[in-house]
Amino acid sequence: MAKKQQNRINDQIRITPIRVIDQDGTQLGVISTADALKKAQDQGLDLVEVAPEAKPPVCRIMDFGKFKYDKSKRTSKNKAHQTKLKEIRVRPKTGEHDINFKVKKAVGFLKHNDKVQVTVLFRGREMAHIEEGRKVMEGIIKQLSEFGKVENRPSQQSRKMICTISPLKTS
Numbered sequence: 001m002a003k004k005q006q007n008r009i010n011d012q013i014r015i016t017p018i019r020v021i022d023q024d025g026t027q028l029g030v031i032s033t034a035d036a037l038k039k040a041q042d043q044g045l046d047l048v049e050v051a052p053e054a055k056p057p058v059c060r061i062m063d064f065g066k067f068k069y070d071k072s073k074r075t076s077k078n079k080a081h082q083t084k085l086k087e088i089r090v091r092p093k094t095g096e097h098d099i100n101f102k103v104k105k106a107v108g109f110l111k112h113n114d115k116v117q118v119t120v121l122f123r124g125r126e127m128a129h130i131e132e133g134r135k136v137m138e139g140i141i142k143q144l145s146e147f148g149k150v151e152n153r154p155s156q157q158s159r160k161m162i163c164t165i166s167p168l169k170t171s
Contacts, residue, residue: 008049009064010037013057020047021060030056085164087117090140092132099136103143110147110167118144118154120161133161141165 016033023045028036033047040047040061048067051058086109088102106116118140120133137154144165154163 007064008052009046010040013037013047013049013059015057017056018049019054019056019058021050021058023061023063033059036061081113084114085117086114087119088140089119089121090136091121091123092126092129092136094136099140100143103140106140106144106165107147110144110165113167115151115167116144116148116165118163118165122159122161127159130156130161137161137163 013033017030018033018036019030020028020036020039022028023043028039036059037047043061045061046064047059048062048064049057050060086106088106090099090102106118109116118137120137122130122133126133134154141150141154141163148165148167150163151166152162152164154161
């Protein structure tokens with residue numbers, strides 16, 4: 001596993017001489033590490049190695065704490081929520097309490113900006129009473145209506161009735 005490359009700061013920089021850049025971005029030239037460290041300390045800042053591969057290595061006078069904070073902000077901004085499709089499955093004869101429990105889970109998914117697929121499964125003789133499954137589906141859609149909107153209306157696909165509900169846009 002590759003180790004993450006860390007910036008060397010202040011006394012960790014052992015190579016001399018080094019090319020130094022001021023906090024304004026102006027080059028101070030190639031000077032000894034001790035002189036560069038003294039200049040950084042006089043300004044109340046840190047000496048940070050930014051290009052260790054260069055000949056001579058390039059160091060910059062800056063506030064290292066602020067630099068790390070800005071870097072972490074940039075990386076965390078790139079991490080956006082990926083919408084996932086979550087599923088709840090019920091049967092036409094599923095009890096009221098069990099349905100309410102699954103609806104509560106679906107509400108949690110919708111609040112987390114995930115889509116919810118509601119599936120009513122039919123087995124054996126239940127296929128003769130599809131209207132019972134439709135009643136269950138409509139009840140679930142009604143309970144979830146304040147948290148999400150129906151993306152795909154309930155449709156029968158062989159032994160399943162499927163409906164997709166997407167979260168409401170909260171701005």
